[in-house]
Amino acid sequence: MDLVVKVNAQSNLITNIEARRALLLNGTWQYIVDPYETGFYDYRYKELKESNTDAYWNSDVPVNKTDKKEHGYTDKNTLKVPGDWNHQKPEFLYYEGTIWYKKSFDFKPTGSGRYFLYFGAVNYRADVYLNGKKLGMHKGGFTPFNFEVPASLLKEKDNFLVVKVDNKRYADEVPTLNTDWWNYGGITRDVKLVELPQTFIQDYVIQLGKPQPGKAPARNPEVSGWLKLSDAKPGESLTITVPELKVKYQVVSTGAVTPINFKLINPVLWSPEHPKLYRVVVSSATDQVEDRIGFRTIETSGEQVLLNGKPIFMRGICIHGEIPQEVRRAHGTDDAKQLLLQAHELGCNMVRLAHYPHDEAMTRMTDSLGILVWSEIPVYWTINFGSQEVLDKAKAQLNEMITRDHNKASIIIWSVGNETPISQTRTDFMHNLITEAKHLDSSRMISAALEVNYAALKNENVVDDPLGEFVDLVAFNEYLGWYGGLPDQCRTTNWSTPYHKPLFISETGAEGKFGFHADSLTRFSEEFQEWYFKEQVAMFKRMPSNYVGVAPWVLNDFRSPKRNNPLYQEGWNRKGLYDDKGNKKKAFYIMQAYYKEMSKRVR
Known part of the structure; x- marks a missing residue:
C-alpha cells in the first residue's frame, strides 16, 4: 500500500515538541523598538557584520567607559512572550515594523546531546541570534520552526538570546499587503530550548491507510506511514507500541526515513461522537517519544x-x-x-x-x-x-x-x-x-x-x-x-x-x-x-x-x-x-x- 503521507526529506522541523524535554523560554523579554532597523543595517543600508558591536544582537554592556553603545535592553521596556505587541502597549496598537526581543537565561546541559531553539510562531520575519551568533532566519507568521544550537555556544550563565521580529507587510510575501484581519506582530507562540540525543526521532506519520473507494475501513485496519530519524544509520531497530491495542511493531531502519506498515486489531475509530485517542510510543536505541493519536479514514x-x-x-x-x-x-x-x-x-x-x-x-x-x-x-x-x-x-x-x-x-x-x-x-x-x-x-x-x-x-x-x-x-x-x-x-x-x-x-x-x-x-x-x-x-x-x-x-x-x-x-x-x-x-x-x-x- 502507498504511504498515506510522504516525507519531505528537506524539512528540518521537529514534531511533537510538547513531548520533549525542554527549557521553556516564555515570560518577560526586554525589547528595543527599531523602526529604522538601525540595529540590523549600517547607514548605507547594508546588513551589519556579525561582530559589529553596534548590532543589536550583540551585548549592550560597555567594555569600559570609553566604549560607545547606542542601544540597550532594560527592564523598563518589556513584553510578554508568547503574545503580540499590539495589545501590550498603547503605542504599539498600529505599529508595523521591527522590534528586537532579548531574553537572558541560564542553562546547564545534562549530557552530550543536541540542542534546538524552537519557535511556535513569530509574525512575520524572525532573525534569531544566540550569544552574538546568528542561528537563522524564518519567514511566515503562523508556522513553527527550529534552529540547531551548537553545544559550544551555550553557557551555564547569562545566555543572550535576541530575536529581530519584523511584521511589515510586503507585496511579495504570504500573506501579501491586503488582508481583512489585524496584523499582530511579535513572538506569538511558545519558545523552547529543546534537548535531544545525538540521533533522535525527528518526525513520524502513524495513520490509517485509505480504504477501498466507498468502503468502510476493515475491522483490523492497516496503519502505514514512516519514521524519520536524525543522523540515523541503516540497521537500527525501531519500535512502535500501542499498549491499549497490544501492538508492538518492530522494524529495522533503512536510513533517515523508514517506511512502516502494520495492523490494528479492532480499534475504536476516531469520530466527533467518539474522539478516541490511543497512547502511541515510538522508540529507537537512543530515543523515545510518546503521542496520543486517533485512527480514522476520511475521503470523498x-x-x-x-x-x-x-x-x-x-x-x-x-x-x-x-x-x-x-x-x-x-x-x-x-x-x-x-x-x-x-x-x-x-x-x-x-x-x-x-x-x-x-x-x-x-x-x-x-x-x-x-x-x-x-x-x-x-x-x-x-x-x-x-x-x-x-x-x-x-x-x-x-x-x-x-x-x-x-x-x-x-x-x-x-x-x-x-x-x-x-x-x-x-x-x-x-x-x-x-x-x-x-x-x-x-x-x-x-x-x-x-x-x-x-x-x-x-x-x-x-x-x-x-x-x-x-x-x-x-x-x-x-x-x-x-x-x-x-x-x-x-x-x-x-x-x-x-x-x-x-x-x-x-x-x-x-x-x-x-x-x-x-x-x-x-x-x-x-x-x-x-x-x-x-x-x-x-x-x-x-x-x-x-x-x-x-x-x-x-x-x-x-x-x-x-x-x-x-x-x-x-x-x-x-x-x-x-x-x-x-x-x-x-x-x-x-x-x-x-x-x-x-x-x-x-x-
Missing part, C-alpha cells in the same frame, strides 16, 4: 464526504486566532478552550481555522474534543501569482503546516487559499500548491475557498472556478444578501457546480452589532443579521444533494483595519455570531437551531 466518494466509510454533514464555523475581549492573538490551551467551547455551544462538529495555521493547542484540543478541522495557509486574495519566489514561500508554509499536524485525526482538510481571483496564472499557482499538498499528504481532502460566479444562470449561482477540477471538496464563499442585494434574494436562488464533487459553503455572513436593534432592513442591526441567517437557512434546506456542510463567517467579531464605520464597526468586523465581549447575537440562535436539526438528520 462521488458527491459525499465519508468519515470511517459513513457520510457526514459538517456543521461548521470559521474562527480567527484571536481573543476579542482582550484584543490579542490567541495562544495556548485556555484560549483554545474558549474558542472551541463557543463553537461547541453553537452545535458545531467542524471548524474552519482561518486564514492561517492556528496555535497547535487548537489542533490538539480538536483531537480531544472530536471537532473536525479545515486548516489553511494565508494565500489570501490577490498575491503575486506570477512569482516563483512567492510560490516557494507558500509551499514552505504549506509544508510546515502539514508537518506539524499530520498525525492529528481531527484535521480532514488542508486548504491552499482563500478567494483568489480567477486567471490562468493564478490557477497554475494554486494547482501547484494542490499538487504539493497531495504529495505531502494524500490521506486528507485538499481544498480552497473559492469565489462564486453569481447569477451565471437565471436564479442559479454556479460554482465554476477552474480549481474545482483539482480540489477534492468544492468549497465556496457566498454572501448573498450582504454584498449586493438583500437577504430575500435567497428565496429564488439555487446553487450548482459542474464538478461532480461534494459542495461546501466555506463562508457566509452579515454584520450585526450586538445591542443595536432596529427593523430587519437596517444594516448592522442584530435584526438584519438575524434575517440574513433565516433566509440562508431556508436556502440551505433547498441545496442540491451534494451539499455536505457550511461554515458561517465568523465565530467572534474580530479586529480589522478595513472596517471603519464610526458607529457600528470602529475597526471591527461585526460578522461574529458572538460579539467581542462574548455576547450571543440573535443570529447565533438561528444557526444553533439549524445545527440541532441537522445533527438529528445526519448521523
Whole structure:
C-alpha cells in the first residue's frame, strides 16, 4: 500500500515538541523598538557584520567607559512572550515594523546531546541570534520552526538570546499587503530550548491507510506511514507500541526515513461522537517519544464526504486566532478552550481555522474534543501569482503546516487559499500548491475557498472556478444578501457546480452589532443579521444533494483595519455570531437551531 503521507526529506522541523524535554523560554523579554532597523543595517543600508558591536544582537554592556553603545535592553521596556505587541502597549496598537526581543537565561546541559531553539510562531520575519551568533532566519507568521544550537555556544550563565521580529507587510510575501484581519506582530507562540540525543526521532506519520473507494475501513485496519530519524544509520531497530491495542511493531531502519506498515486489531475509530485517542510510543536505541493519536479514514466518494466509510454533514464555523475581549492573538490551551467551547455551544462538529495555521493547542484540543478541522495557509486574495519566489514561500508554509499536524485525526482538510481571483496564472499557482499538498499528504481532502460566479444562470449561482477540477471538496464563499442585494434574494436562488464533487459553503455572513436593534432592513442591526441567517437557512434546506456542510463567517467579531464605520464597526468586523465581549447575537440562535436539526438528520 502507498504511504498515506510522504516525507519531505528537506524539512528540518521537529514534531511533537510538547513531548520533549525542554527549557521553556516564555515570560518577560526586554525589547528595543527599531523602526529604522538601525540595529540590523549600517547607514548605507547594508546588513551589519556579525561582530559589529553596534548590532543589536550583540551585548549592550560597555567594555569600559570609553566604549560607545547606542542601544540597550532594560527592564523598563518589556513584553510578554508568547503574545503580540499590539495589545501590550498603547503605542504599539498600529505599529508595523521591527522590534528586537532579548531574553537572558541560564542553562546547564545534562549530557552530550543536541540542542534546538524552537519557535511556535513569530509574525512575520524572525532573525534569531544566540550569544552574538546568528542561528537563522524564518519567514511566515503562523508556522513553527527550529534552529540547531551548537553545544559550544551555550553557557551555564547569562545566555543572550535576541530575536529581530519584523511584521511589515510586503507585496511579495504570504500573506501579501491586503488582508481583512489585524496584523499582530511579535513572538506569538511558545519558545523552547529543546534537548535531544545525538540521533533522535525527528518526525513520524502513524495513520490509517485509505480504504477501498466507498468502503468502510476493515475491522483490523492497516496503519502505514514512516519514521524519520536524525543522523540515523541503516540497521537500527525501531519500535512502535500501542499498549491499549497490544501492538508492538518492530522494524529495522533503512536510513533517515523508514517506511512502516502494520495492523490494528479492532480499534475504536476516531469520530466527533467518539474522539478516541490511543497512547502511541515510538522508540529507537537512543530515543523515545510518546503521542496520543486517533485512527480514522476520511475521503470523498462521488458527491459525499465519508468519515470511517459513513457520510457526514459538517456543521461548521470559521474562527480567527484571536481573543476579542482582550484584543490579542490567541495562544495556548485556555484560549483554545474558549474558542472551541463557543463553537461547541453553537452545535458545531467542524471548524474552519482561518486564514492561517492556528496555535497547535487548537489542533490538539480538536483531537480531544472530536471537532473536525479545515486548516489553511494565508494565500489570501490577490498575491503575486506570477512569482516563483512567492510560490516557494507558500509551499514552505504549506509544508510546515502539514508537518506539524499530520498525525492529528481531527484535521480532514488542508486548504491552499482563500478567494483568489480567477486567471490562468493564478490557477497554475494554486494547482501547484494542490499538487504539493497531495504529495505531502494524500490521506486528507485538499481544498480552497473559492469565489462564486453569481447569477451565471437565471436564479442559479454556479460554482465554476477552474480549481474545482483539482480540489477534492468544492468549497465556496457566498454572501448573498450582504454584498449586493438583500437577504430575500435567497428565496429564488439555487446553487450548482459542474464538478461532480461534494459542495461546501466555506463562508457566509452579515454584520450585526450586538445591542443595536432596529427593523430587519437596517444594516448592522442584530435584526438584519438575524434575517440574513433565516433566509440562508431556508436556502440551505433547498441545496442540491451534494451539499455536505457550511461554515458561517465568523465565530467572534474580530479586529480589522478595513472596517471603519464610526458607529457600528470602529475597526471591527461585526460578522461574529458572538460579539467581542462574548455576547450571543440573535443570529447565533438561528444557526444553533439549524445545527440541532441537522445533527438529528445526519448521523
